[in-house]
Amino acid sequence: DGGITQSPKYLFRKEGQNVTLSCEQNLNHDAMYWYRQDPGQGLRLIYYSQIVNDFQKGDIAEGYSVSREKKESFPLTVTSAQKNPTAFYLCASSISVGANYGYTFGSGTRLTVV
Amino acid sequence: SQKIEQNSEALNIQEGKTATLTCNYTNYSPAYLQWYRQDPGRGPVFLLLIRENEKEKRKERLKVTFDTTLKQSLFHITASQPADSATYLCAPEPKIIFGSGTRLSIRP
Numbered sequence: 001d002g003g004i005t006q007s008p009k010y011l012f013r014k015e016g017q018n019v020t021l022s023c024e025q026n027l028n029h030d031a032m033y034w035y036r037q038d039p040g041q042g043l044r045l046i047y048y049s050q051i052v053n054d055f056q057k058g059d060i061a062e063g064y065s066v067s068r069e070k071k072e073s074f075p076l077t078v079t080s081a082q083k084n085p086t087a088f089y090l091c092a093s094s095i096s097v098g099a100n101y102g103y104t105f106g107s108g109t110r111l112t113v114v
Numbered sequence: 115s116q117k118i119e120q121n122s123e124a125l126n127i128q129e130g131k132t133a134t135l136t137c138n139y140t141n142y143s144p145a146y147l148q149w150y151r152q153d154p155g156r157g158p159v160f161l162l163l164i165r166e167n168e169k170e171k172r173k174e175r176l177k178v179t180f181d182t183t184l185k186q187s188l189f190h191i192t193a194s195q196p197a198d199s200a201t202y203l204c205a206p207e208p209k210i211i212f213g214s215g216t217r218l219s220i221r222p
Contacts, residue, residue: 004157035212042118042203042214043158090157100146100207102160110155 023091137204
């Protein structure tokens with residue numbers, strides 16, 4: 001079955017460390033997205049990519065970095081510059097940005113700073 | 115700035131009744147609007163999309179309306195069941211923004 005796989009499900013980070021969250025899709029979607037969700041809040045866009053080797057900053061990109069070297073993969077790195085990284089991170093994909101089709105989401109990665 | 119507001123409080127209704135959730139947006143004009151369901155600790159699941167030229171969209175027990183004059187979408191679940199309990203998010207395109215969601219609880 002096609003879908004999005006995020007790993008790991010839970011991740012613990014020490015202060016000052018960079019960590020990378022994995023997102024892989026086999027839906028042949030061009031567009032991929034990273035969102036952050038804090039308790040009781042909506043999704044906030046971190047980065048998105050319309051096509052391989054291209055990505056754009058979202059509303060809260062500071063302290064994060066991404067790459068899109070393959071269509072299937074869109075990893076997110078949470079750097080030490082992100083001051084409050086504890087959150088639930090969701091990866092999504094769609095046929096294209098702005099396409100009037102729904103987004104497919106992964107099951108999320110819960111990141112905790114220890 | 116662009117803003118989305120959903121029912122701020124959790125909605126608690128009796129099984130079998132119709133649940134109605136509200137999504138209001140300001141300062142932009144989306145070409146379409148999406149609704150998602152999110153269960154605790156899981157990613158959102160796409161339910162319905164309605165375009166600006168559509169007044170109403172239905173899927174099984176779900177119905178969505180889109181009033182571009184009022185800048186509002188209503189999401190209805192008829193004959194609600196305890197399994198419908200979840201948080202429902204609206205997302206007016208094309209700015210890829212999601213509302214904070216309404217937590218719906220259906221009591222038996």
